[in-house]
Amino acid sequence: MTGERFKPVLYLKENCPFCLKVRIFLMESGFASEIESRDFVPGTKQEEEIRAVLQPHLEKVSFPSAELEPGRYVTESDDIVAFFAAKAGRDPKELTVYRNYVDGVFAMSMKLWKENMELKKAASA
Ligand SMILES: N[C@@H](CCC(=O)N[C@@H](CS)C(=O)NCC(=O)O)C(=O)O
Numbered sequence: 099m100t101g102e103r104f105k106p107v108l109y110l111k112e113n114c115p116f117c118l119k120v121r122i123f124l125m126e127s128g129f130a131s132e133i134e135s136r137d138f139v140p141g142t143k144q145e146e147e148i149r150a151v152l153q154p155h156l157e158k159v160s161f162p163s164a165e166l167e168p169g170r171y172v173t174e175s176d177d178i179v180a181f182f183a184a185k186a187g188r189d190p191k192e193l194t195v196y197r198n199y200v201d202g203v204f205a206m207s208m209k210l211w212k213e214n215m216e217l218k219k220a221a222s223a
Pocket of ligand 1: 120160175
């Protein structure tokens with residue numbers, strides 16, 4: 099027994115827009131020091147190692163992923179933010195940078211991604 103408190107572990111992929119959402123929330127809320135983050139660059143050995151850790155605990159590995167409590171693994175960025183927001187006693191909607199990112203650049207990139215998918219589908223039909 100070490101007596102050390104469990105810190106949630108966050109698995110983040112570099113340049114992933116969903117991971118950036120969680121990163122911004124943690125930084126702006128001041129909660130970043132309460133978690134342990136494991137970042138990786140796609141295509142590296144580190145990614146393989148992280149996927150091997152997560153695989154047994156998740157139906158489908160995606161990023162961000164987190165072990166929020168011992169043995170409790172989740173993947174949805176909104177669920178991860180909601181968990182940390184509750185812990186931090188912060189409402190994400192009241193965080194200016196977070197809200198600007200989610201409603202601005204993030205929403206726009208999702209819209210463009212969907213449009214691109216639809217155009218590709220139509221072009222190949
Ligand atoms: N709805 C998910 C979407 C996450 C997602 O699609 N993440 C991408 C990375 S940007 C991913 O994990 N792709 C599959 C993979 O890398 O194996 C969320 O909000 O967390």
